[in-house]
Amino acid sequence: MQFDDVVRARHSVRAFRSDPVPAELIRELLQTACLAPSGTNIQPWKVHVVSGDTRRRLEEEVLAHRETRPDDDKAEFPRSSKRKEPYISRMRALGKDMYGRIGIARGDDAASWRQWGRNYSFFDAPVGLIFTIDKELDSMSFLDIGMFMQTLMLTAKDRGLDTCAQGAWNLFWSATRRILSIPEDEYIIAGMALGYADTDDPVNGVIAPREPLDQIVTFHA
Ligand SMILES: Cc1cc2nc3c(=O)[nH]c(=O)nc-3n(C[C@H](O)[C@H](O)[C@H](O)COP(=O)(O)O)c2cc1C
Known part of the structure; x- marks a missing residue:
């Protein structure tokens, strides 16, 4: 695929087939993602690749932990749940489309809670990824992680794979920390589902619209 076609073809996928992703291919994707830029080249990203029994245990224990409505339903680092316009409308439009499909x-809060919980089974993807970062690093390093994740997602798409970035994994972090033995001095920033899209599932019909360029760009001359 041409580069632009890869960028256009990538969408967040929230239902996957069970087909496994070969270990060599996962390594190749991660190796390419390491080419992402980072401020002063510190390469702060750390990645846990989760599959097999560990993935099953992670899913079970995080979902069980979540049912207890624990204190760590907030991220360890500052995250605001406040939203204002125009963000509220964009978020609601996405939710309306997805939940409608x-x-x-x-x-229907119970059904929404269950659907959101599918994040913690990586939407049935065969591979889950958890991204962590040293707590002592500057908040600029969060950008570095984003660059790594996007490079990974585009590389995956280029190889016929699909992904969903998942901020959901920075909630309920204590269970994830315990199961993956993530040190206390690292933040769990996000997760990612990786695998092959189930194209028959209606949730994958969501195409999140983008704002017109004039809404976001100011040209100065
Ligand atoms: C940092 C980040 C966190 C996200 N967290 C979640 C998440 O926890 N669960 C989810 O289903 N989608 C999540 N998404 C996917 C977004 O909803 C999606 O990228 C957005 O709606 C645009 O759609 P697209 O990725 O299909 O272009 C996340 C995306 C990003 C970049």
Whole structure:
């Protein structure tokens, strides 16, 4: 695929087939993602690749932990849940489209909670990724992680694989920390589902719209 086609073809996938991803291919994707830029080249990214029994245990224990409505339903680092316009409208439009496609009615909190919980089974993807970062690093390093993740997602798409970036994994972090033995001096920044899209699942029909360029760009001359 041409580069632009890869960029256009990548969408967040939230239902996967069970087909395994070969270990060599996962290594290749990660090796390419390491070419992402980072401020002063510190390469702060650390990645846990989760599959097999560990993935199953992680899913079970994080979902069970989540049901207890624990204190760590907030990220360890500052995250605001406040939203204002125009962000609220964009977020609601995404939710309306997604929940509409899978038949969850507005206000059905139990079904929404269950659907959001699918993040913690990596939407049935065969591979889950958890990204961590040293707590002592500057917040600029969060950008570095984002660059790494996007490079990984585009490389995956180029090889016929699909992904979903998952901020959800920075919540309920204590169970994830315990199961993956993530040191206390690292933040769990995000997760990512990796595998082959189930194209029959309606949730994958979501195409998140983008704002017109004039809404976001100011040209100065
Ligand atoms: C930092 C980040 C965190 C995200 N967290 C989640 C998440 O926890 N769960 C989820 O289903 N999608 C998550 N997404 C996917 C976004 O909803 C998605 O990127 C956005 O709606 C645009 O759609 P697209 O990726 O299909 O272009 C996340 C994306 C990013 C970049």
